[in-house]
Amino acid sequence: MTFDERRKQAISDWEALQQSDKPHILVGMATCGRAAGAAAVLATIKEELARLGIEALITEVGCIGMCYAEPLVDIIKPGRPRISYGNLTPETVKQLIEEYLVNDNPRPDLAMGTIGEGSVEGIPELAELPIMKPQVRISLRNCGHIDPADINQYIANGGYSGLIRALKMTQKEVIDEVSKSGLRGRGGAGAFTGFKWERLWEQPGDVKYLICNADEGDPGAFMDRSLLEGDPHSVLEGMLIGAYATGSSHGYIYCRAEYPLAIQRLETALKQMEEYNLIGDNILGTDLSFNLEIKEGAGAFVCGEETALMMSIEGKRGMPRPRPPFPAQSGLWGKPSNVNNVETWANVSAIFQRDAEWYAQYGTESSKGTKTFALAGKVVRTGLVEVPMGITVGDIIYEVGGGIVNNKEFRAVLTGGPSGGCLPASKLNLPVDYDSLTQAGTIMGSGGFVVADEDTCMVDMARYFLSFTQDESCGKCVPCRVGTRHMLDILERITRGEGQPSDIDLLERLATTIKSTSLCQLGGTAPNPVLTTLRYFREEYEEHIVEKRCRALACTELIKFFILPDKCQGCMICLRNCPVDAIIGDRRMVHIVDQEKCIKCGTCMDVCPDRFSAVVKVSAEEIEVPSEPIPVTASRPATKKEDAGETATND
Amino acid sequence: MGEITLTIDGQEIEVDTGVTVLGAAQQAGIYIPTLCYHPDLTPYGACRLCLVEIENMRGLPASCATPATNGMVVRTKTPQLQEFRRGVLELMLSEHPHPCLTCWRRERCGPFDICLRSVDITQRCVTCPKNGTCELQEVVDYIGIENVELPSTLRGLPIDRENPFFERDYNLCILCGRCVRVCQEVRGVGAIAFTSRGSETLPGTAFGHALRDSDCRYCGACVDVCPTGALIERRRKYEGLPDTRVTTTCPYCGVGCQLELELKDGHIMEVLPLRDNDVNHGQACVKGRFGITEVVHHPDRLTTPLIKKNGKFEGATWDEALELIASKLSGFKKNEVVVISSAKCTNEDNYVVQKFTRTGFGHNNVDHCARL
Numbered sequence A: 001m002t003f004d005e006r007r008k009q010a011i012s013d014w015e016a017l018q019q020s021d022k023p024h025i026l027v028g029m030a031t032c033g034r035a036a037g038a039a040a041v042l043a044t045i046k047e048e049l050a051r052l053g054i055e056a057l058i059t060e061v062g063c064i065g066m067c068y069a070e071p072l073v074d075i076i077k078p079g080r081p082r083i084s085y086g087n088l089t090p091e092t093v094k095q096l097i098e099e100y101l102v103n104d105n106p107r108p109d110l111a112m113g114t115i116g117e118g119s120v121e122g123i124p125e126l127a128e129l130p131i132m133k134p135q136v137r138i139s140l141r142n143c144g145h146i147d148p149a150d151i152n153q154y155i156a157n158g159g160y161s162g163l164i165r166a167l168k169m170t171q172k173e174v175i176d177e178v179s180k181s182g183l184r185g186r187g188g189a190g191a192f193t194g195f196k197w198e199r200l201w202e203q204p205g206d207v208k209y210l211i212c213n214a215d216e217g218d219p220g221a222f223m224d225r226s227l228l229e230g231d232p233h234s235v236l237e238g239m240l241i242g243a244y245a246t247g248s249s250h251g252y253i254y255c256r257a258e259y260p261l262a263i264q265r266l267e268t269a270l271k272q273m274e275e276y277n278l279i280g281d282n283i284l285g286t287d288l289s290f291n292l293e294i295k296e297g298a299g300a301f302v303c304g305e306e307t308a309l310m311m312s313i314e315g316k317r318g319m320p321r322p323r324p325p326f327p328a329q330s331g332l333w334g335k336p337s338n339v340n341n342v343e344t345w346a347n348v349s350a351i352f353q354r355d356a357e358w359y360a361q362y363g364t365e366s367s368k369g370t371k372t373f374a375l376a377g378k379v380v381r382t383g384l385v386e387v388p389m390g391i392t393v394g395d396i397i398y399e400v401g402g403g404i405v406n407n408k409e410f411r412a413v414l415t416g417g418p419s420g421g422c423l424p425a426s427k428l429n430l431p432v433d434y435d436s437l438t439q440a441g442t443i444m445g446s447g448g449f450v451v452a453d454e455d456t457c458m459v460d461m462a463r464y465f466l467s468f469t470q471d472e473s474c475g476k477c478v479p480c481r482v483g484t485r486h487m488l489d490i491l492e493r494i495t496r497g498e499g500q501p502s503d504i505d506l507l508e509r510l511a512t513t514i515k516s517t518s519l520c521q522l523g524g525t526a527p528n529p530v531l532t533t534l535r536y537f538r539e540e541y542e543e544h545i546v547e548k549r550c551r552a553l554a555c556t557e558l559i560k561f562f563i564l565p566d567k568c569q570g571c572m573i574c575l576r577n578c579p580v581d582a583i584i585g586d587r588r589m590v591h592i593v594d595q596e597k598c599i600k601c602g603t604c605m606d607v608c609p610d611r612f613s614a615v616v617k618v619s620a621e622e623i624e625v626p627s628e629p630i631p632v633t634a635s636r637p638a639t640k641k642e643d644a645g646e647t648a649t650n651d
Numbered sequence B: 001m002g003e004i005t006l007t008i009d010g011q012e013i014e015v016d017t018g019v020t021v022l023g024a025a026q027q028a029g030i031y032i033p034t035l036c037y038h039p040d041l042t043p044y045g046a047c048r049l050c051l052v053e054i055e056n057m058r059g060l061p062a063s064c065a066t067p068a069t070n071g072m073v074v075r076t077k078t079p080q081l082q083e084f085r086r087g088v089l090e091l092m093l094s095e096h097p098h099p100c101l102t103c104w105r106r107e108r109c110g111p112f113d114i115c116l117r118s119v120d121i122t123q124r125c126v127t128c129p130k131n132g133t134c135e136l137q138e139v140v141d142y143i144g145i146e147n148v149e150l151p152s153t154l155r156g157l158p159i160d161r162e163n164p165f166f167e168r169d170y171n172l173c174i175l176c177g178r179c180v181r182v183c184q185e186v187r188g189v190g191a192i193a194f195t196s197r198g199s200e201t202l203p204g205t206a207f208g209h210a211l212r213d214s215d216c217r218y219c220g221a222c223v224d225v226c227p228t229g230a231l232i233e234r235r236r237k238y239e240g241l242p243d244t245r246v247t248t249t250c251p252y253c254g255v256g257c258q259l260e261l262e263l264k265d266g267h268i269m270e271v272l273p274l275r276d277n278d279v280n281h282g283q284a285c286v287k288g289r290f291g292i293t294e295v296v297h298h299p300d301r302l303t304t305p306l307i308k309k310n311g312k313f314e315g316a317t318w319d320e321a322l323e324l325i326a327s328k329l330s331g332f333k334k335n336e337v338v339v340i341s342s343a344k345c346t347n348e349d350n351y352v353v354q355k356f357t358r359t360g361f362g363h364n365n366v367d368h369c370a371r372l
């Protein structure tokens, strides 16, 4: 079969699937869905269908990005629009199958929204929901919509048309198209992709390597995983276009070993590509030959750095090396090479499936297109979102993310993972693009977006991220290996209340040295969380150092728990739950925390019944309490019957 | 003449393609501090002391790893650079014993003075075998560092004395990676590599095995390139500095490796492979590197020929010995003689031996000990 015949077949199969007279059920089976229990949901669906004798089509799809609502199931009933259901359990999905498929009750209470044309009463349109509305899904275009294990579904949705378009252009035209789109690398540094390709293209030699960086080492980041699990062909098509443009004959996908499903999806995809003559020699009958190999990562954050990554592929210890020579001059095995990130590759295929102008309409002057972010931390809706560049920080948090959990106060957002920085409330209007973020002291990075609320101590947050980079430093160069450790030691002593006034200066001095002199950007960016918190939250450092106070009440060594004598009812719940017997008291006697023994675990505060709320947590503050238990004086608050002292529990 | 012209600190320099910025500076006699750089090894860029400013290049490139290009304008000594170098050096010293390095009266401290001040004995430069030849000292002298503000975090590791040739004291290691690179790149052995990550990183063998259970050949190449006292030949550890150096040829085999003997009071302290020659380019094997000193000064070593008189060997001069041999040889027919030479003779000596046999006796009955 020629590719064109295959494409026609794929399209008609896809249309048949959409217009099938059987219900079509899509289950989100990416790692995130599985972690939330999608496998059990899928099993229940199958059981129910069998029990009810309903014939239905089931497709396992990737992640649509609404992690907070996993497991997700979409149902397309003939004649009805597609409806997305979220937060399903085996029990609710059981009800849903029977009620919707048998009794035609679409259960608006379980639904998130409808997708596509038509409406269902009581169910909003998914695209109109605040989480979806600001999004423009380019790299994630197929995620959650097609079966990632079926190349035909990708082809039916425009897949590989980008490659075919590119193959009709000259190499230089392809590169110019990429340059025109304004695409910048999504792996962190934001280098112009067209520029990088041109450097490789102009190198002589017939052996050149293209590498897809799927190491994704930022803690909390999972855009690359989702993309590979949900739509591997979009990445692979991008690589083929790149191979043609740059004249590369070999490629590697360097994927974290912790991503078994992504690796499996890639392997399946490569097999199908072989069958379709999309990989190997003379692709689609042209002169393009390209072989691709999957390499499992060695599990170190620094192996995501391109020169370390190439060393790791060569079987050496992954340690960055100085540039120049740049990979385009001397990369893998000393040959001209180019590394691009997973998301960058997926954007390439999108650009060629449409065109550069279409792509460049999104984003800002210097940052075109969209960026995916892994929204995490204290936002209501966590998940994977793809937004146009230039959207403000605040819109991502409040529109897409739905604001802060429990309506707490926003404190900061950390972009760019451990290499990034923290932005305060005053930067909520900052547009999210490479240059604005850099100016504000942080970086775009690969797309980590961690939101912190008022309960987060910024010093502690900086300490946490620095402890990550310091652990992950490859140990090669002095500033990163030694300098980050000193910075970490200082931050640790500040959070322990042992900071000295000179520590802030010392931190800044070390940070400057490390940033300016480190060999690679792991060290070059490691001080960012500290520098930005010093820039925007300096008073918190000073409070820790001078007043020994942690306003977020998060640094255990700086907080104390007290039982308020005028609130304590002597119910003995905290006394019994304290793991170190640090509470003294008796029935109907005011309890007292023995500060010497207390390990600040907070159990007493958690278990003290809400209506008593007798335990308080304070920092740099003493509360007067009796020296030994005295009879309870507080009047009892109105109680419900079962609240009587001893039996009361509180979660 | 070189094909590339660049400017370093205002000085125009011509170099060949492929030369690094550091190489160009060295060629022009401009000093740039280095520690991880070694002329026999690939650039590494780890110590960050050789950073320079180059116009139109981002950041501060490491001159040891940056190829010189035409028209480059390089500055090696701006106040900013010196400040960063000091910062990096301070970090390095915070992991390395340094009270002597930052001592104000260091210049007046003789190599073997024992300081009566409060410097812990294990932290004294004067008790370090590398004192006087340590490259870290040299760099500290250049950059100048009065005190290390950062808390000192020494590693407190035991010294590895498990092999008879050299000791490994990683408390003094600055992780320049020269040992690792020489073992891998030059010797092709790879017995040692960096282990662990972050601030725990150190050179070591796979799985922390003893060197004898690794691939190590005890060639000593790592000892020779180590800039600090971390790797030191055991025998010379407390011998101080040599007073004389003598170049010689290794007596152990026919390769003819060039060696430099470091002597003190007429005794060999250490034998180092010579770099600038076409035979061994700074390398030697375990025998040449570690096996000479003991043999040379061993009481059982023969220093003159011996002639047996009345059933007893007695010392003789070479002339006496050769005369005796000649007189005895003339009593034999040519084909009654076999000549055995030694693999320890140089190629030239062995050439003469076979020539002597073939032309003198007219036959090929010549061999050497290694085949016996």
Ligand SMILES: Cc1cc2nc3c(=O)[nH]c(=O)nc-3n(C[C@H](O)[C@H](O)[C@H](O)COP(=O)(O)O)c2cc1C
Residues within 6 Å of the ligand: A184, A185, A186, A187, A188, A189, A190, A191, A193, A213, A214, A215, A216, A217, A218, A301, A302, A303, A304, A305, A306, A307, A339, A340, A341, A342, A344, A446, A520, A521, A522
């Ligand atoms: C410490 C460190 C870790 C990195 N990790 C990743 C990673 O996990 N994935 C990635 O794509 N790029 C990572 N990068 C960036 C790569 O070095 C490289 O710039 C990128 O893969 C290039 O692709 P792009 O141009 O498409 O962004 C990392 C860089 C550093 C310094």
Ligand code: SF4
Residues within 6 Å of the ligand: A302, A319, A320, A472, A473, A474, A475, A476, A477, A478, A480, A481, A518, A519, A520, A521, A522, A523, A524
């Ligand atoms: S900056 Fe850190 S991770 Fe990068 S080479 Fe130096 S030690 Fe290794």
Ligand code: SF4
Residues within 6 Å of the ligand: B179, B182, B183, B187, B189, B190, B191, B192, B215, B216, B217, B218, B219, B220, B221, B222, B223
């Ligand atoms: S002695 Fe030679 S073989 Fe052994 S570790 Fe050193 S360089 Fe490698």
Ligand code: SF4
Residues within 6 Å of the ligand: B172, B173, B174, B175, B176, B177, B178, B179, B180, B203, B222, B225, B226, B227, B228, B230, B231
């Ligand atoms: S042992 Fe010596 S040569 Fe090896 S890394 Fe340490 S200081 Fe460098």
Ligand code: FES
Residues within 6 Å of the ligand: B033, B034, B035, B036, B037, B044, B045, B046, B047, B048, B049, B050, B051, B062, B063, B064, B065
């Ligand atoms: S000598 Fe250049 S970085 Fe060490």
